[in-house]
Amino acid sequence: MAEPELRVLLVCLGNICRSxxxxxxxxxxxxxxxxxxxxxxxxxxxGDWHVGRPPDPRMLSAAQQRGYDLSPLRARQVCAADFDEYxxxxxxxxxxxxxxxxxxxxxxxxxxLFLSFGDTALREVPDPYYGGxxxxxxxxxxxxxxxxxxxxxLKQDLPA
Ligand code: 4NP
Numbered sequence: 001m002a003e004p005e006l007r008v009l010l011v012c013l014g015n016i017c018r019s020x021x022x023x024x025x026x027x028x029x030x031x032x033x034x035x036x037x038x039x040x041x042x043x044x045x046x047g048d049w050h051v052g053r054p055p056d057p058r059m060l061s062a063a064q065q066r067g068y069d070l071s072p073l074r075a076r077q078v079c080a081a082d083f084d085e086y087x088x089x090x091x092x093x094x095x096x097x098x099x100x101x102x103x104x105x106x107x108x109x110x111x112x113l114f115l116s117f118g119d120t121a122l123r124e125v126p127d128p129y130y131g132g133x134x135x136x137x138x139x140x141x142x143x144x145x146x147x148x149x150x151x152x153x154l155k156q157d158l159p160a
Contacts, residue, residue, distance in 0.1 A: 008154070012092040016050045017059045021068075021139050022092070023043035024068040042086075061136075087109060090113065092114055094124055115142065
């Protein structure tokens, strides 16, 4: 299999709710678009509290109900090498974006909000961790729309 041509890292605070959801949804949509082998996807958290753990059970369950299997994912923390390896490093909210920019150094990666490529009313994916089940459904709806917008952008970067 050829090397991926683009690398995308999706980042939230804990890497157990929002960025794993975005990870699973983006991988699913890339496969549907015939781009599975051309774009590498990973996710990470700015924090280290949940490193090594699977996604939050509420996120796993909400994702499963929409057809996404997040169970193989394990949390990891953003590291310095990410800023050399990834072309796009995309934050779920403005706080994550500020933290990423502080770590970025001279990175040539495109560091932005994940929802900045689509047409969602929100520009940030709200943190569902301390809320009810409906927050996890909202995360999935937002990252589905965000992934569509991001894929349209990635297609512009990929040679036909
Ligand atoms: P995430 O959600 O950033 O979407 O993974 C959170 C997960 C854990 C915590 C906060 C947000 N926490 O405070 O432990």
